[in-house]
Ligand SMILES: CSC[C@H]1O[C@@H](n2cnc3c(O)ncnc32)[C@H](O)[C@@H]1O
């Protein structure tokens with residue numbers, strides 16, 4: 205067997221127990237071959253040193269717009285509507301394919317360095333995004349974000365068609381590491397008939413849906429006013445809630461909508477930092493978990509976060525979940541860690557999220573030697589409340605080492621950062 209041994213660490217198991225064990229990966233299949241105490245010596249092959257560290261599933265960033273790294277710090281301190289209309293959409297109107305490639309590569313480098321092995325991305329120029337994912341060795345679910353408001357019928361229909369087209373064309377790319385979805389931007393930025401028809405097509409072809417929903421009160425009230433129903437009930441009537449589908453945010457979601465999500469098996473991606481920065485509100489995460497809704501974690505784009513560090517995000521989820529529920533026991537450490545790993549992977553329908561024999565070898569080694577992690581009474585507590593993305597020592601996806609001893613192996617980090625700086629500067633110039 206072409207083995208990769210991650211040796212000498214402690215392993216986080218799917219039930220959040222922790223045991224001293226080596227993890228042996230079959231690099232040909234990209235799966236975990238064995239997990240056990242001191243088994244690495246039984247295998248020939250490459251070894252990654254996990255001594256003093258914790259081996260855990262790679263984090264899954266279940267909602268982002270990776271190329272928005274180019275707009276990090278471009279516009280801050282505004283609510284969602286004016287931020288998008290006054291700053292972000294005008295800048296995005298000047299995007300060129302090379303910008304999306306450069307911004308996505310920057311986002312990917314940042315994610316690999318902070319322990320993310322898979323992500324879900326809604327953006328433009330999907331061929332560029334897919335090429336960046338292929339080169340990087342990560343996994344992703346990708347889609348073209350559709351907006352039909354303020355477009356004539358022909359342009360709107362073409363935008364919808366592009367989203368379906370790229371979903372068909374890129375599904376299974378990068379040796380199966382790229383999967384796709386139909387991605388209408390939101391329930392208020394895409395017209396009803398477009399949603400109804402394209403959803404029916406997606407259903408016929410087995411294409412999942414991903415869209416923003418119930419992010420702000422401004423997204424809820426127009427639907428309640430026009431249709432006399434809650435947004436997720438409107439989405440359900442359009443056929444948009446199935447087990448394959450996942451909605452971003454779900455901040456202003458009432459008890460009936462939570463029951464509806466649970467009944468349909470539709471997942472919610474919680475983006476606590478973006479919701480806080482844009483003052484969108486606090487999502488009822490503990491209520492969703494109690495109802496049996498699968499909850500994943502996403503950073504949203506770097507322009508509303510302002511980083512793509514999922515450790516940061518899961519910490520925010522645990523902290524803000526308590527505030528939202530007015531209960532310090534809400535969203536406990538294990539729930540937050542599980543949401544950012546198995547929850548996110550299940551929500552976006554990609555392998556990974558758990559270290560188990562036969563499962564995808566998407567895993568990371570987190571260094572526990574740093575002063576801010578001493579003492580370590582409880583590993584899971586530290587993973588939720590104290591670990592930073594910069595504590596990640598190695599990142600492995602599909603059995604391939606993407607970062608070793610903090611050196612990214614698959615992309616040239618220096619070139620990626622420099623190119624992104626140049627493209628960001630010229631993008632902003634073109635947008636002004
Ligand atoms: C049409 S591609 C995706 C689209 O979404 C925009 N976006 C970024 N962050 C958010 C957010 O929090 N809510 C809604 N839309 C968002 C992004 O700028 C792209 O235009």
Ligand SMILES: [Zn+2]
Pocket residue numbers: 267268269416452504505
């Ligand atoms: Zn978003």
